[in-house]
Amino acid sequence: xxxxxxxxxxxxxxxxxxxxxxxxxxxxxxxxxxxxxxxxxxxxxxxxxxxxxxxxxxxxxxxxxxxxxxxxxxxxxxxxxxxxxxxxxxxxxxxxxxxxxxxxxxxxxxxxxxxxxxxxxxxxxxxxxxxxxxxxxxxxxxxxxxxxxxxxxxxxxxxxxxxxxxxxxxxxxx
Amino acid sequence: xxxxxxxxxxxxxxxxxxxxxxxxxxxxxxxxxxxxxxxxxxxxxxxxxxxxxxxxxxxxxxxxxxxxxxxxxxxxxxxxxxxxxxxxxxxxxxxxxxxxxxxxxxxxxxxxxxxxxxxxxxxxxxxxxxxxxxxxxxxxxxxxxxxxxxxxxxxxxxxxxxxxxxxxxxxxxxxxxxxxxxxxxxxxxxxxxxxxxxxxxxxxxxxxxxxxxxxxxxxxxxxxxxxxxxxxxxxxxxxxxxxxxxxxxxxxxxxxxxxxxxxxxxxxxxxxxxxxxxxxxxxxxxxxxxxxxxxxxxxxxxxxxxxxxxxxxxxxxxxxxxxxxxxxxxxxxxxxxxx
Numbered sequence: 001x002x003x004x005x006x007x008x009x010x011x012x013x014x015x016x017x018x019x020x021x022x023x024x025x026x027x028x029x030x031x032x033x034x035x036x037x038x039x040x041x042x043x044x045x046x047x048x049x050x051x052x053x054x055x056x057x058x059x060x061x062x063x064x065x066x067x068x069x070x071x072x073x074x075x076x077x078x079x080x081x082x083x084x085x086x087x088x089x090x091x092x093x094x095x096x097x098x099x100x101x102x103x104x105x106x107x108x109x110x111x112x113x114x115x116x117x118x119x120x121x122x123x124x125x126x127x128x129x130x131x132x133x134x135x136x137x138x139x140x141x142x143x144x145x146x147x148x149x150x151x152x153x154x155x156x157x158x159x160x161x162x163x164x165x166x167x168x169x170x171x172x173x174x
Numbered sequence: 175x176x177x178x179x180x181x182x183x184x185x186x187x188x189x190x191x192x193x194x195x196x197x198x199x200x201x202x203x204x205x206x207x208x209x210x211x212x213x214x215x216x217x218x219x220x221x222x223x224x225x226x227x228x229x230x231x232x233x234x235x236x237x238x239x240x241x242x243x244x245x246x247x248x249x250x251x252x253x254x255x256x257x258x259x260x261x262x263x264x265x266x267x268x269x270x271x272x273x274x275x276x277x278x279x280x281x282x283x284x285x286x287x288x289x290x291x292x293x294x295x296x297x298x299x300x301x302x303x304x305x306x307x308x309x310x311x312x313x314x315x316x317x318x319x320x321x322x323x324x325x326x327x328x329x330x331x332x333x334x335x336x337x338x339x340x341x342x343x344x345x346x347x348x349x350x351x352x353x354x355x356x357x358x359x360x361x362x363x364x365x366x367x368x369x370x371x372x373x374x375x376x377x378x379x380x381x382x383x384x385x386x387x388x389x390x391x392x393x394x395x396x397x398x399x400x401x402x403x404x405x406x407x408x409x410x411x412x413x414x415x416x417x418x419x420x421x422x423x424x425x426x427x428x429x430x431x432x433x434x435x436x437x438x439x440x441x442x443x444x445x446x447x448x449x450x451x452x453x454x455x456x457x458x459x460x461x462x463x464x465x466x467x468x469x470x471x472x473x474x475x476x477x478x479x480x481x482x483x484x485x486x487x488x489x490x491x492x493x494x495x496x497x498x499x500x501x502x503x504x505x506x507x508x509x510x511x512x513x
Binding site: 016018020021024048049050052090091093094 | 275276280281309312313314315344345
């Protein structure tokens with residue numbers, strides 16, 4: 001792991017966080033609004049109608065993403081299995097992503113049980129994630145249950161060079 | 175103040191020619207659609223809304239996204255000359271969802287408001303099909319409100335539309351309202367329903383079940399207190415002040431009331447010494463008032479003795495007495511002047 005690589009959660013734009021098909025009480029916002037990796041066992045993201053989820057993670061500046069952690073502590077059947085990653089497409093709906101494959105999707109990954117259970121970093125194709133302002137994670141399938149559960153999400157990489165962090169300016173108006 | 179993009183689906187099937195809602199179903203619906211549009215646009219400066227029809231040759235989007243009431247009115251007007259066919263609610267909702275998906279500001283929540291005044295037919299009557307559609311909407315985070323009126327209100331146990339809304343509902347964002355024909359206006363019923371409660375700044379729980387029962391004129395002052403709490407409070411305060419003023423005036427009316435008509439019956443009791451000086455000093459007047467008040471109180475207590483008499487009646491009686499006394503006194507004044 002290169003030295004300058006770090007968690008990108010501090011660059012999240014938490015007002016733009018949203019997730020489709022999330023259950024009313026277990027939302028993506030609750031998982032990420034603290035801008036740190038969730039460690040509480042009471043807070044998790046759960047799917048609602050079926051097992052699919054579409055997480056929209058927006059950053060407040062351009063970032064380069066190298067790896068990803070998706071952790072699911074609950075029932076192994078609720079762990080996400082096939083995920084598709086998209087970048088910089090703020091208007092995605094399920095119908096856009098269901099049939100997508102590479103290169104439309106930036107990357108399609110089949111998660112192993114170990115990766116999800118232990119929360120191991122999932123290496124990404126670094127060249128495809130060079131100027132990411134929003135990352136969209138589509139969970140297509142899980143391991144069999146009706147609902148998908150995600151306990152923690154973390155994104156690693158570096159902020160794109162030459163981009164100034166304007167997050168400090170925004171706070172004054174609130 | 176929800177941040178929302180709204181698609182209003184109106185029914186323009188043949189059933190809209192019915193005149194059971196004033197002036198006709200279609201016009202009542204247009205009025206209500208205007209109300210919904212205006213409320214949604216006013217509730218947040220970033221909100222947009224569009225309108226579409228679901229019958230005729232097929233569902234048709236009339237206006238995509240606008241804040242301009244003129245465009246909506248124009249669209250409704252053009253739809254009014256295009257009444258016919260059968261409503262296709264499932265296709266209409268699918269089209270509306272597509273239209274919502276292409277909104278410019280992706281931060282806006284998506285909402286579909288459906289007016290339905292015709293019976294469900296074909297695909298739309300199939301409960302399983304509708305539940306599937308509802309789940310799809312819920313999955314995509316689209317809220318749905320259904321306003322059923324006329325033939326859209328289903329009889330009996332199975333209510334497909336209600337089930338549809340319940341299935342699309344996540345964290346209480348979707349509502350079903352049925353408005354039967356009656357003396358009320360469709361738009362009044364819609365504005366006082368939970369559908370627009372969030373936009374008027376009223377907590378939805380406060381609306382509760384009271385909303386469907388409200389006829390618009392059943393309120394204390396003819397104004398729905400939940401719609402304009404300040405006005406209602408002002409009215410109530412003014413009412414109380416007026417009551418207090420009347421009571422005070424009744425007690426104090428003795429020397430000042432100029433009613434020299436002899437047609438009124440004389441006061442039942444005349445045991446108090448009447449004032450002899452027409453232009454009494456202020457002290458004397460105060461004493462007069464006090465005496466009158468005492469007298470009135472004593473009277474009402476005597477008459478209301480053991481029986482249960484409400485306070486209102488007490489007040490009324492003392493008022494009557496005061497008037498009678500006033501008449502008596504003014505007559506005496508006249509007499510003393512003649513002397």
